[in-house]
Amino acid sequence: MQRVPEQRVDIGAEATVTLEAYADTIVPGEKRWPGDHAVAGVSTGGGAVTAGALELLRWDATGIHDGLEDLAGRVNDHARTYAEQTGLTPDASLPPFVALDYDDRVRLIQELTTPGHPEKDFWVLLSLFCNMAYDSAAHLHTAQALDAGHPGLTAMGITQPDADDLWRFQEFGYGRQLAAHHPDTTPTGSPA
Structure with a gap:
């Protein structure tokens, strides 16, 4: 199956810094440089911005x-x-959103995502994509994200794949093998 090329939408500088501030409010990280206004710096390590939230949001696969x-x-x-x-x-x-301090950003996003707010669906969706960039790196190949030190995958303890780019578990999840391989299973683990 041929992979469809990914398209990224360009947005202006004000929209970029605003959406970075929004993403940082959802999954906070540390400032990227001393004068970083978008990232409030209320947490250590990388947050949604470092994890690539803007790259994910700009991807045409999101629909937003x-x-x-x-x-x-x-x-x-x-x-x-x-x-x-x-x-x-x-x-x-x-x-204006970037100019708010972190606690005020949080209060505003809580207000916007409260049931009954007329725009709630927009803000919940935006928040979910910001979180997705951190916890799954959906916009990147997992091995590529790990090689780059993706903060979310690293924090969750996702390990590097084996030399053939496949992930294998050295220990059984239940501490024992639950079933034997089917006799027609190929060496790659596929059914015959």
Whole structure:
């Protein structure tokens, strides 16, 4: 089966930093550099941003790739309203969501994902994709992600494949073999 080439949608700088801030709120990580405004730095190690959340979101397989600029604009509009309602004066040189501190970002996302919010489905979907980038590296081949030190797969203890790029378990999951191989099983483990 031939693999379909992956398409990535380009988005502007403001949308990029806004969606990075959103992803970092879902799975926080450490700042990538001292002046990193998108990543709040409330956790050690890599979070969703380092795991490639933006790469996954921009991938056409997600189905939301064409709406990323709109989602970034919407979350910035909500952040602007949130700041006004809570009496905050965010840094005007940053997109409104990025200008919020981590705790305020969390409160806003909780508000947006609460049952009954009219846009809840958008924000839950965006959150799920951000989490997916961290916990499964869906946008990367697993061996490639592990070679690059993917933070989520590494944190979960996923091991490197054997030399032939296959994963095998050296010990049985139940501590014993549950059944013998079928006599027609090929050396590669496929049924004959």
